[in-house]
Amino acid sequence: MNLGFVVLMGIGTVFFGLICLIALSYIMSAICRSTEKKTESAPAAASAAPAAIPNRQAMIAAIAAVIAEEEGADVSGIRILSVKQL
Numbered sequence: 216m217n218l219g220f221v222v223l224m225g226i227g228t229v230f231f232g233l234i235c236l237i238a239l240s241y242i243m244s245a246i247c248r249s250t251e252k253k254t255e256s257a258p259a260a261a262s263a264a265p266a267a268i269p270n271r272q273a274m275i276a277a278i279a280a281v282i283a284e285e286e287g288a289d290v291s292g293i294r295i296l297s298v299k300q301l
Contacts (some may be wrong), residue, residue, distance in 0.1 A: 273296070 268274055275295050283290040 268298075271298075 275298060278295045278298070279290055279295055282288075283293050286293075
């Protein structure tokens with residue numbers, strides 16, 4: 216085989232793959248936008264009130280234990296001032 220043919224086939228394959236990825240991105244974007252419009256029409260009252268944490272102290276203790284383990288510090292030296300839901 217000719218070296219030029221191999222180079223052109225390689226470049227053609229790469230660009231064909233990139234064009235396919237771009238097309239798939241556009242298709243997925245259109246699907247996401249269409250499903251987003253359907254979910255926006257749902258009532259917003261469900262997300263208005265944040266969910267209460269049933270066992271807040273146990274959750275804070277677990278978070279402090281994980282931070283202490285990762286930092287290599289004592290749990291009593293860690294003080295969590297606030298917890299916010301993201």
